[in-house]
Every structure is written in structure tokens, then in C-alpha cells.
Amino acid sequence: MDKNLKIVGYGFLIWLITSLITAVLGFFSSALIIYEIISAATIAITVIMFSYLYLKDTKMNFVKEGVIIGVVWLIISVILDLLMIIVGFTQLSLTSYAMYFASIYVIIPVITIGRGYLLDSKQKTLKN
Secondary structure: OOHHHHHHHHHHHHHHHHHHHHHHHHHOOOOHHHHHHHHHHHHHHHHHHHHHHHHOOOOOOHHHHHHHHHHHHHHHHHHHHHHHHHHOOOOOOHHHHHHHHHHHHHHHHHHHHHHHHHHHHHHHHHHO
16 A cells, blocks of 8 residues: 555544544533543554554654654544534634644654654664
């Protein structure tokens, strides 16, 4: 599969899975904190899973690849969320979204860059 297609496809799946799970589980709880916890946990789990799938075939430049996928996946998630707000699929205002939900996406590059550093250090250890 083409590298760029894989990055975009995985980014879309991260957003889709997170959106579906938080929508379903958030439906059962009206507490904002529960929604935020579910969203953060789902993002973390999906990013860990898809960053593993993406980086397992990478041979070098793990940190660079981690930065690239982290930033692209963050941008994809924010753009798709904003589209959902603009189209009216969600009742959130842009201000509420920015205050409560967009900041959760910072976890995406944190995980991917961290995974890149771990893989770089593992590769250096194996070479020595």
C-alpha cells in the first residue's frame, strides 16, 4: 500500500473509530468528564494500534515518521470534527469544541513521536 495512502487511511480510521465509540458510549452518559475520558482513551488506543501498524514496516527515521504521522493524524481529526460541526451533525459550538475536545488531540503526536524515539533507541541498541 502506498505510504501516503496508508497515513491518510489510518488517520481517517483513528477519527472514525474514536467518533463512533465516543458517540455510542457518550450517549449513555451526560457527564462531560466521562465523555472526555472515553475520547482520550479511545484516541490513545487507536493511535497506539495504528502507529504500530504503520511503523512496523519502517526501517529508519522513526522519529521523523512519528512526527509526520502524528501531525497529519491530528490535522485529519480536527478537520473532520470541524466538518461535522459545520454540517450540523453535532450540537457543539466552535468555542466549546476548541475548549473541551480539540486539545485532546495533542495526545496523537505525543504517542507517535514517543514511539518513534523508542524505536530509534531500540535500533541504536541493537547496532551496538
